[in-house]
Amino acid sequence: MSLRTGTRGETVPPVPSAHAAEDTADRAPGVDIAALLERGRTMTAPVLRAAVDRLAPPMDTVASYHFGWIDAQGRPADGDGGKAVRPALALLSAEAAGAPAEVGVPGAVAVELVHNFSLLHDDLMDGDEQRRHRDTVWKVHGPAQAILVGDALFALAGEVLLELGTVEAGRAARRLTVATRKLIDGQAQDISYEHRERVTVEECLEMEGNKTGALLACAVSIGAVLGGADDRVADRLEAYGHHLGLAFQAIDDLLGIWGDPEATGKQTWSDLRQRKKSLPVVAALAAEGPAAARLGELLAADAKSSDVENFSEEEFAARAALIEEAGGREWTVQEARRQHAVAIEALDSVDMPGHIRDQLAALADFVVVRKR
Amino acid sequence: MSLRTGTRGETVPPVPSAHAAEDTADRAPGVDIAALLERGRTMTAPVLRAAVDRLAPPMDTVASYHFGWIDAQGRPADGDGGKAVRPALALLSAEAAGAPAEVGVPGAVAVELVHNFSLLHDDLMDGDEQRRHRDTVWKVHGPAQAILVGDALFALAGEVLLELGTVEAGRAARRLTVATRKLIDGQAQDISYEHRERVTVEECLEMEGNKTGALLACAVSIGAVLGGADDRVADRLEAYGHHLGLAFQAIDDLLGIWGDPEATGKQTWSDLRQRKKSLPVVAALAAEGPAAARLGELLAADAKSSDVENFSEEEFAARAALIEEAGGREWTVQEARRQHAVAIEALDSVDMPGHIRDQLAALADFVVVRKR
Numbered sequence: 001m002s003l004r005t006g007t008r009g010e011t012v013p014p015v016p017s018a019h020a021a022e023d024t025a026d027r028a029p030g031v032d033i034a035a036l037l038e039r040g041r042t043m044t045a046p047v048l049r050a051a052v053d054r055l056a057p058p059m060d061t062v063a064s065y066h067f068g069w070i071d072a073q074g075r076p077a078d079g080d081g082g083k084a085v086r087p088a089l090a091l092l093s094a095e096a097a098g099a100p101a102e103v104g105v106p107g108a109v110a111v112e113l114v115h116n117f118s119l120l121h122d123d124l125m126d127g128d129e130q131r132r133h134r135d136t137v138w139k140v141h142g143p144a145q146a147i148l149v150g151d152a153l154f155a156l157a158g159e160v161l162l163e164l165g166t167v168e169a170g171r172a173a174r175r176l177t178v179a180t181r182k183l184i185d186g187q188a189q190d191i192s193y194e195h196r197e198r199v200t201v202e203e204c205l206e207m208e209g210n211k212t213g214a215l216l217a218c219a220v221s222i223g224a225v226l227g228g229a230d231d232r233v234a235d236r237l238e239a240y241g242h243h244l245g246l247a248f249q250a251i252d253d254l255l256g257i258w259g260d261p262e263a264t265g266k267q268t269w270s271d272l273r274q275r276k277k278s279l280p281v282v283a284a285l286a287a288e289g290p291a292a293a294r295l296g297e298l299l300a301a302d303a304k305s306s307d308v309e310n311f312s313e314e315e316f317a318a319r320a321a322l323i324e325e326a327g328g329r330e331w332t333v334q335e336a337r338r339q340h341a342v343a344i345e346a347l348d349s350v351d352m353p354g355h356i357r358d359q360l361a362a363l364a365d366f367v368v369v370r371k372r
Numbered sequence: 373m374s375l376r377t378g379t380r381g382e383t384v385p386p387v388p389s390a391h392a393a394e395d396t397a398d399r400a401p402g403v404d405i406a407a408l409l410e411r412g413r414t415m416t417a418p419v420l421r422a423a424v425d426r427l428a429p430p431m432d433t434v435a436s437y438h439f440g441w442i443d444a445q446g447r448p449a450d451g452d453g454g455k456a457v458r459p460a461l462a463l464l465s466a467e468a469a470g471a472p473a474e475v476g477v478p479g480a481v482a483v484e485l486v487h488n489f490s491l492l493h494d495d496l497m498d499g500d501e502q503r504r505h506r507d508t509v510w511k512v513h514g515p516a517q518a519i520l521v522g523d524a525l526f527a528l529a530g531e532v533l534l535e536l537g538t539v540e541a542g543r544a545a546r547r548l549t550v551a552t553r554k555l556i557d558g559q560a561q562d563i564s565y566e567h568r569e570r571v572t573v574e575e576c577l578e579m580e581g582n583k584t585g586a587l588l589a590c591a592v593s594i595g596a597v598l599g600g601a602d603d604r605v606a607d608r609l610e611a612y613g614h615h616l617g618l619a620f621q622a623i624d625d626l627l628g629i630w631g632d633p634e635a636t637g638k639q640t641w642s643d644l645r646q647r648k649k650s651l652p653v654v655a656a657l658a659a660e661g662p663a664a665a666r667l668g669e670l671l672a673a674d675a676k677s678s679d680v681e682n683f684s685e686e687e688f689a690a691r692a693a694l695i696e697e698a699g700g701r702e703w704t705v706q707e708a709r710r711q712h713a714v715a716i717e718a719l720d721s722v723d724m725p726g727h728i729r730d731q732l733a734a735l736a737d738f739v740v741v742r743k744r
Contacts, residue, residue: 056557056582058564121523125516144497147519148560151493151526155553158530162546170542174534181527185428188520192430 030355031362040088043101044108051109051156055149062141062149066120068132072140082132085248085367086111086219092360093220093237096352099227106160107172107222113157114180115215120150122187126274133265154180164226172225175234179218186211190276197300199277201286205246208279212252213245220244220360236350240360243343248367250336253278254329257320269316273309275302279335284328291325298322340368402727403734412460415473416480423481423528427521434513434521438492440504444512454504457620457739458483458591464732465595465609468724476595478532479544483591485529486552490587492522494559498646505637526552536598544597547606551590558583562648569672571649573658577618580651584624585617592616592732608722612732615715620739622708625650626701629692641688645681647674651707656700663697670694712740 052063064070068079087108094104122128123136124146130136138146157180161173189207193199220241221234229237255264256271256278264270271278284295298319302308323329343364347357424435436442440451459480466476494500495508496518502508510518529552533545561579565571592613593606601609627636628643628650636642643650656667670691674680695701715736719729 054553056560059557059560117523121519125519143515144563147493147497148556148563151489151522152553152556152560154523154526155549155556158545158549159553162542162549165542165546167539167542170534170537170539170545173530173542173545174537177527177530177534181426181524181531184520184524184527185431188428188431188524191516191520 031359033362033366036092036359036363037084037088039101040086040091040108041084043091043105044084044087044112047105047109047160048112051113051160052153054156054159055152058141058145059149059152062137062145063116063153065140066116066137066149068134072135079132079134084112085363086115086216088363089216089219089241089360090223092356092363093223094227095223095356096237096350096360097224097227097229097233098353099223101223103227104223106164106169107176107226108219110157110161110172110176111215111219111222113153113160114176114183117150117153117157118180118183118187118215120146120153125187125191128266128270128274130266168226168228172222175221175225175238176218179214182210182214186214193277194275195303196277197303198285199282201279201282204277204279204282208246208249208253209242212249213242216245216248217241233350236346239346240343240350240364243339243346244364244367247336247339247343247364250279250332250339251368253280254332254336257281257323258329268313269320272316272319273311275299275308279332280323280328282328283331283335284323284326287326287328287331289326291322295319295322295326336368340364403731405734405738408460408464408731408735409456411473412458412463412480413456415463415477416456416459416484419477419481419532420484423485423532424525426528426531427524430513430517431521431524434509434517435488435525437512438488438509438521440506444507451504451506456484457735458487458588460735461588461591461613461732462595464728464735465592466599467595467728468609468722468732469596469599469601469605470725471595471599473595475599478536478541479548479594479598480591482529482533482544482548483587483594485525485532486548486555487587489522489525489529490552490555490559492518492525496522497559497563500638500642500646502638540598540600544594547593547597547610548590551586554582554586558586565649566647567675568649569675570657571654573651573654576649576651576654580618580621580625581614584621585614588617588620589613605722608718611718612715612722612736615711615718616736616739619708619711619715619736622651622704622711623740625652626704626708629653629695630701640685641692644688644691645683647671647680651704652695652700654700655703655707656695656698659698659700659703661698663694667691667694667698708740712736 048067049069052060052067055063061070061074065072068077071077071079090108090111091101091104093107095101119131120137123131124138124143128136129139136146137149157176158173161169161176186207186209189203190211193203193207217238218241221229221237224237225234253271256266256276257269257280259266261268267273271281281299284292285299286292344361347360347364420439421441424432424439427435433442433446437444440449443449443451462480462483463473463476465479467473491503492509495503496510496515500508501511508518509521529548530545533541533548558579558581561575562583565575565579589610590613593601593609596609597606625643628638628648629641629652631638633640639645643653653671656664657671658664716733719732719736
């Protein structure tokens with residue numbers, strides 16, 4: 001497979017810049033991304049906290065630690081709760097259907113709860129010790145609490161929606177449940193790929209569509225569904241969210257290898273440490289030439305090794321250099337750009353107020369240019 | 373606290389027999405319990421299997437192993453899928469509301485999915501190696517699969533209900549979600565009690581009400597809700613199920629100490645091995661006299677020990693003998709009888725066809741006299 005060919009066979013033009021959306025950053029010049037994210041955070045936070053407060057001790061404390069509201073000693077903290085892209089999307093989703101942003105709040109909270117349920121369980125399954133610059137829940141509070149609190153957040157998500165008691169809430173809960181199952185499918189695929197020698201680009205994209213695309217898609221439809229949008233509109237919004245998720249994940253895959261630990265809050269080479277078959281890796285392996293061949297040999301040996309976590313910085317750096325030399329890094333940059341373009345196309349197939357469209361487009365740009 | 377006093381202070385009369393419901397066993401002489409359980413199993417199984425078939429590999433295989441449909445090598449098995457009390461209850465629940473049993477099927481399946489989600493996660497958290505006479509999922513397929521497949525079954529439960537697309541399904545899903553969160557609360561309490569020196573009888577009953585009562589209560593209301601029953605009827609049916617669950621759990625607690633491993637499928641003294649603060653233990657500790665005092669000393673030391681799992685049979689037998697001597701065994705037998713009586717009282721507060729009432733009453737008797 002040529003690295004200059006997209007997954008559906010289209011030719012992806014070479015780009016001069018590593019920032020796929022650099023040339024799109026001024027598409028919606030009037031949009032204040034920081035304010036948009038802040039609105040999502042501010043409107044969602046009290047409802048999210050009230051939901052978490054319902055948990056029986058010590059799960060309320062463990063969840064508060066996970067969300068960054070308290071530190072490991074239980075002292076109030078002003079933690080990094082993540083970028084809050086999903087809440088911002090859920091509120092815009094309601095507005096896209098002509099409803100006030102408030103209508104999207106239970107959807108935003110439910111999506112955040114599911115997202116954090118998956119983080120708690122994934123960190124444990126993956127053995128990740130750091131998240132958002134802090135020790136992960138299973139490291140601080142033990143595996144049982146990570147499992148339990150994850151389960152509890154998932155259940156809370158259903159509660160927050162279904163207690164609205166409306167037909168729309170039932171439809172929203174159904175979409176969220178389906179998205180959650182895709183997310184779990186994606187994690188299952190991700191884990192199974194770690195011990196496989198070969199994973200195709202198509203398999204990787206399917207996994208990432210499940211693991212990242214499905215919930216982002218749901219964030220973009222859930223507000224609209226709560227606001228009364230029909231399934232056709234919801235499906236198109238989900239298409240935008242799905243491709244946005246794939247663009248987001250392509251960037252995440254780049255950061256998982258070449259990201260600055262200071263900025264990502266993860267270890268250096270974190271995806272290589274975990275033998276993740278992420279996009280740069282599978283794209284590099286699918287290439288031709290000596291770098292791809294050498295990388296293939298190394299990773300085939302690594303797949304059988306139980307010693308990968310003890311590799312030196314140099315050993316990881318050598319693998320990263322081969323991935324780049326084989327074109328895996330550049331292909332992934334291009335893939336992010338391609339998914340971004342498809343997302344915008346889907347967005348423009350939905351009839352909505354122009355300023356809402358511009359804000360959704362600006363969020364897509366933000367996701368693709370983000371450095372963390 | 374006197375062991376001859378119930379949890380709300382009522383005096384519980386002494387009984388001559390260890391089988392709490394022996395004298396009630398012929399209350400509904402016309403009811404064929406085996407046929408009732410078989411109907412629940414037969415009507416639920418195809419829908420349950422179809423739901424599990426939706427899971428991405430290898431989760432479908434892991435779930436099939438858990439349900440006993442295949443063995444660890446993937447060969448078809450005719451496994452012990454449990455007594456299937458919950459499906460039987462969910463179908464009767466629909467009939468109690470005047471709907472055909474079929475209406476309860478999605479509810480029965482959803483409750484079974486949630487029940488098995490909790491078994492998968494609890495076995496991992498508790499380190500239980502055996503369930504239904506077979507190695508548990510985490511022992512055979514590893515902790516990650518136990519977490520993932522549990523998550524997937526929980527999500528499937530929501531899907532199975534919500535794809536009905538009716539207002540009733542939304543109400544049923546809400547009740548199921550609330551019950552699931554109670555179940556998680558109960559597991560959190562159970563875990564936290566293992567390392568505490570003292571747990572009151574009240575705390576233990578609250579924990580068991582969450583861990584066992586809530587989902588059984590939901591099984592008894594979910595069919596009725598799907599059949600159009602109002603919240604008042606659903607709440608009363610849940611009261612019956614809640615107390616039935618507490619009776620069930622009291623028996624389970626007896627079996628957790630004195631049960632025959634051949635019949636229970638668990639290790640001998642399994643609850644003592646895990647330092648479970650189950651009803652016989654907390655009731656014995658709350659008693660007066662030398663046996664209770666000696667038991668208190670032993671368990672206080674055990675709570676600080678990391679060596680409990682390596683105790684000899686004699687050491688566990690000595691603890692069990694002290695629990696019995698202090699009256700904890702007899703009190704728990706009485707408690708099962710008391711909860712059974714309250715359950716029947718709640719049942720009789722609901723207006724329903726007489727033969728359905730008799731079948732629900734007979735199931736309550738069955739649960740309390742069961743030896744496994």
